[in-house]
Amino acid sequence: MSAVRHPSPFRRRGLNDRQLALVLVLPTAVILVTLQLYPFLLALHDSFFETDIYTGEQTLNWLTNYTTVLTAPGTRDAFVRSMVFIVGCMVIQTISGLVIALLLNAGLRGQTLARGLTFFPYMVPAIVAALAFRISFNEIYGIVDYVLLQVKAITHPISFLTDTHTVMFTIIVVTSWKFIPFMTIALLARLQTLPRDMVEAAKVDGAGRFRSFWYITLPWLAPVLLVAMLLRTIWSATEFDTPFLVAFGGPLEASTLVPIRIRTLYLQELEVGQACALAISIALLMAIASFFYLRAYHRVEAQAG
Amino acid sequence: VLLLGAIIISDLPLLWITIESLKPDVEIIHYPPDILPIAPSLKNFSDLFFYEPFGRFMLNSTIIASVSTALVVILGTAAAYSFVRFNFIFLRGLGEASLFAYMIPSILLLVPIARLALSAHLENQSIALIAIYTARLLPFALWTLRSYFQGISIELEQAAMVDGCTRFGAFVRVVVPQAIPGMIATAVFTFNAAWSEYLFSSTLMTSPMAMTVSPGIVMLSSGSGLIHWGVQMAASVLITLPVLVLFIIGQSQLVETWGEGAVKG
Numbered sequence: 001m002s003a004v005r006h007p008s009p010f011r012r013r014g015l016n017d018r019q020l021a022l023v024l025v026l027p028t029a030v031i032l033v034t035l036q037l038y039p040f041l042l043a044l045h046d047s048f049f050e051t052d053i054y055t056g057e058q059t060l061n062w063l064t065n066y067t068t069v070l071t072a073p074g075t076r077d078a079f080v081r082s083m084v085f086i087v088g089c090m091v092i093q094t095i096s097g098l099v100i101a102l103l104l105n106a107g108l109r110g111q112t113l114a115r116g117l118t119f120f121p122y123m124v125p126a127i128v129a130a131l132a133f134r135i136s137f138n139e140i141y142g143i144v145d146y147v148l149l150q151v152k153a154i155t156h157p158i159s160f161l162t163d164t165h166t167v168m169f170t171i172i173v174v175t176s177w178k179f180i181p182f183m184t185i186a187l188l189a190r191l192q193t194l195p196r197d198m199v200e201a202a203k204v205d206g207a208g209r210f211r212s213f214w215y216i217t218l219p220w221l222a223p224v225l226l227v228a229m230l231l232r233t234i235w236s237a238t239e240f241d242t243p244f245l246v247a248f249g250g251p252l253e254a255s256t257l258v259p260i261r262i263r264t265l266y267l268q269e270l271e272v273g274q275a276c277a278l279a280i281s282i283a284l285l286m287a288i289a290s291f292f293y294l295r296a297y298h299r300v301e302a303q304a305g
Numbered sequence: 306v307l308l309l310g311a312i313i314i315s316d317l318p319l320l321w322i323t324i325e326s327l328k329p330d331v332e333i334i335h336y337p338p339d340i341l342p343i344a345p346s347l348k349n350f351s352d353l354f355f356y357e358p359f360g361r362f363m364l365n366s367t368i369i370a371s372v373s374t375a376l377v378v379i380l381g382t383a384a385a386y387s388f389v390r391f392n393f394i395f396l397r398g399l400g401e402a403s404l405f406a407y408m409i410p411s412i413l414l415l416v417p418i419a420r421l422a423l424s425a426h427l428e429n430q431s432i433a434l435i436a437i438y439t440a441r442l443l444p445f446a447l448w449t450l451r452s453y454f455q456g457i458s459i460e461l462e463q464a465a466m467v468d469g470c471t472r473f474g475a476f477v478r479v480v481v482p483q484a485i486p487g488m489i490a491t492a493v494f495t496f497n498a499a500w501s502e503y504l505f506s507s508t509l510m511t512s513p514m515a516m517t518v519s520p521g522i523v524m525l526s527s528g529s530g531l532i533h534w535g536v537q538m539a540a541s542v543l544i545t546l547p548v549l550v551l552f553i554i555g556q557s558q559l560v561e562t563w564g565e566g567a568v569k570g
Contacts, residue, residue, distance in 0.1 A: 020472055021391040024383040028443060029399050031380070035418070035440030036406040042417035056424075096311075103308040116556050117312045123548045124319065125501030127519040128541040132318035135325060135534060141334045143321065177318070238410030241503040245523070259412040266416045267508065279413040286410070 047276035065277035069265070074253070075278065078261040081168060082237060085257055088172035089179070089236045094229060096176070097183025098221075102213075104184070105191045115188075122181035130245035133174045137161055161247055164254035171243040171255050178242055179235075183228055190224040191217070222300040230293035234286050258282055319545065326350070326538035333534045349539035358513055359540060362521035365510075366544075369431050369517060370499040373438035377495045378488050380439075381446030386476060386484075388447070389454040400447075407444035411504055414441075419508050429515035434506060438499040446491045453487030454480075486558045493555040497548055518544045 015023065047065055049058040069075055104115055121129070136144050137160035145157040160170045194217065202212040240259040249256040249264070256264070258278065265275040325333055326349055328342040353359045388400055418437060427433035457480065465475040481488075500518070507520040516524065522540045525533065 015471075015473065017391055017472065018393060021387045021393055021396060024387040025396065025399055028380045028384040028403075028447070029395075031436075031440050031443060032399070032402055032406050035436060036409060036414070036444075037402065039414045039417035039421065040409055042421070043413055046417065046420075099307070100311050103311065108308060114308055114312055116552075118308075118315045119556075120319075120549070120552060121315050123497055123552050125519060125541075125544055125548065126503060127501065127522050128322070128545050129318070131522070131537055131541050132322045135333070135538070136318060136321060141336050141338055143338050146336075146338050177314070181315075234408070234410065238412050240412055241519075245503060245519075259410075262412055263415065263504070263508070266419070272416060272420070275416045279416065283410065283413050286408075290408075 043276045043279060046272055047280050049273055051272040053270045053272060061273070065271075065273040066281065069271075069274040069278045070281065074256075075258075075261060077253070078256050078258045081254075081256065082258045084168055085172060085175075085243065086233055086236045088168070089176050090229065090232060092172065092176040093180050093183050093232055094225070096180045097187055097228075098225075100180065100184045101187035101191055102217075104188055118184060119181045121178050122185075124178065126178065126241035127245050129174055129178045129242060133170070133177075133246060134161065137170060162251055164252055167247050167251065167255045171246050174246045175236070175239065175242045179232065183232065186224055186228040187221055190221055194220050219300075219303065222303075223297055226293055226297045226300060230290060230297075233289055233293070237282060237286060322538050322541050326535065326542045328535060330533060330535045333538075349535035350543070352533075353536050353539050353543070357525055357536065358516075359521065359525075359543075361514060362516050362518045363543070365431065365515065366500055366517040369434050369438065370496050372431075372435050373442065373499045374492050374496040376435070376439045377442050377446045378492050381443055381450050381491060382481065382484060382488060385447050385450035385454055386480060388451050390459070403444045403447045406440075407448065411441060415504060415508060418505070422509055428509050429512045431515070433509055434499075434502075434517070437505050437509075438495075438502065442495045442498055446495065449491050449494075450484065450487050453484055457483050489555050490558045493551045496551060500548065501544065 046058075048060060048062060050061045050064070051058050100118055104111060104118070108114070136142050139145060139157050139159040139162060142160075144160070145154075148154045149157065158166060160166050198216050198220075199212060202216050207215070238259055239257075240263070243255060243257055244260050247255040249260045259282075262275050262278050265271045265278065324340070324342065327345040327347070329344065329346065329348065332339065332343060384399070388396055422428060422433045422437075461483075462475045462479050465479045466472060470478065502517070503519040503523075506517045507523070510516050510520065513521075513524065518540070522537060522544070525540060526537055
C-alpha cells in the first residue's frame, strides 16, 4: 500500500484525513461485516447446532452434524462427483485457455475481433449457456447427435443429459465452455508482458518453437497459471449455477455436486445444521488446497524472478 | 485455423439459440433437424410477453442489477481510494476482511443469508437481493479499483488541493474522472453477475411477480410440463442482448482490467 499523506498546510477546510477515510470506507465496512462476516460466523455456529426449522430452536450437538453428513452415502458420492468435475474442468480449461492465449498472442490478423469473440462466453448468463447446450445435446432432436450420426462418428445417439454416465461429461463441457475465457484472459495479460529479447535470444541460440515455449514462455506464465488454477479450483468446487441449470443434479442425482447437495439439504431436507457443516467442510478443504497452491506459487515466483 | 476453431466453439452455441428462437416449436423438435428456419417468425418473442410474465422478470432484474451496480461502484470507488491513499490501521483490517470475503464461496453463505432474510420477512423483496449482490460483489470491485488507483499519480490531486480544493473535493473532481475506465469495467462485471445470478435469487424469490430472469426462464420450462423450447430460446436471446451490448461497449477496458485483477490476485 503506497500511503502518501499530503502535508497539512494544504488542508484548509473540511474533514481531516482520518475522518475522510472513515466516511469513505464506513458503508463498505458495515456491508462487509453484516452481510459477509456475520453470515459466515452464523454458518459456523449453525454447523454445531441442531436447528428446528419451524420453531427456530437450536440445541448444541457439537460435531454430530459433521459426522452425520460426511458419512452419508449421498455426500460421499457428491464428493467423488465434485472431484471428477474439478479435475475435468481444470484439465479442459487450462489446456484450452493456454492454447487460445498463445494463438491470440501470435500476431495474426483480426486479433481484436477474435479476442472479443472468444471472450464473450464468460459474460453469457449461466441459464443461457445451459439452455444452448441442453437443446443442442438433446438425444432425440439435438443437432450434436444428428451431426455425429451423419459423419458416422457414432452409430447410436448419445444421451448426453439423460444417461447417468455421460451427464458428468456434459456438465464439465458446458461449465468449461463458459469459464475457459477466464484462463485465457489471465494468461494473455501475462503473455503480453513477456520480454521480447528473451524470445529473440532463444531464437538466436537455435531453440525451436517447442523448446522456446517449454523453457521460456511456460516458466514466465507459471505464477499466473498457478493463481488462475487455484481460483478455478475453488470456483469449480463451489460453482452452483452452471452445472445445476444444465442437469438439475439429475438424472438420479448423477450430477449432484457438493454445492447442489448443500442446497438440497437445506431446502428439501430442512437440515440446516448438516447443510452448514458440509459447506464449512468444503470451505476448509479449499483453504487447504489454497495453501498448497500458494506454496507452489512462491517457489515458482522465486524462480521466475 | 485453430483460432477459427476456438471462435466457432465459443460462439456457435449462441448463434444456434438465436436461430432456434425464430423457429416454431414443431420445427425445433423436428427430426432430422433443419439448420435454418423454414417459416421464421418472431412469435416466440411475442408469446413471451403475452402469455408469460417475462416483462416483469426483465424489469425485476433490471432494477436489482442496476441498483446493486450503482452501490458497488460508488462504495467501491470511495473505499478503494481510501485504501490506496491513506494509511490507517482500520483500513488495513478492512483490506484483509475484503480479501477474506472475496474467498468465501456463495454456497457457504446461502443457508445463513436465506435464514436471515426469512426471519426479517424479506423473501420476495428486491431489497434483499440488492443487499446480497452488493455485499457479494463489493470485494471484487475493491480489488479491481484498488489496483486502478495505484496507477493514478497523486500529483494532480495535490495540485488541486494547493488551488484550494478540500481533499474530498479533489477526490470527486480530479481523481474520480481519471478512474472512470476502471469504474466502467467494474460496473459491467457487477451488472452482468447480478443480472443473471441464480442461486440466491431462486432461493429467495419464489413468487412469480418477484422473480428475476434466470429463475424465471427455469419456471417457463417447468410450469406446464411441456417444454416450450421456442419461448425459452427467445428468452435466452433477450437476456443475452444487454450483456452483449455492455461487453461491446467496455470490451477493451474489461479485458485489461480483468486480466490485471486476475494476475494480481
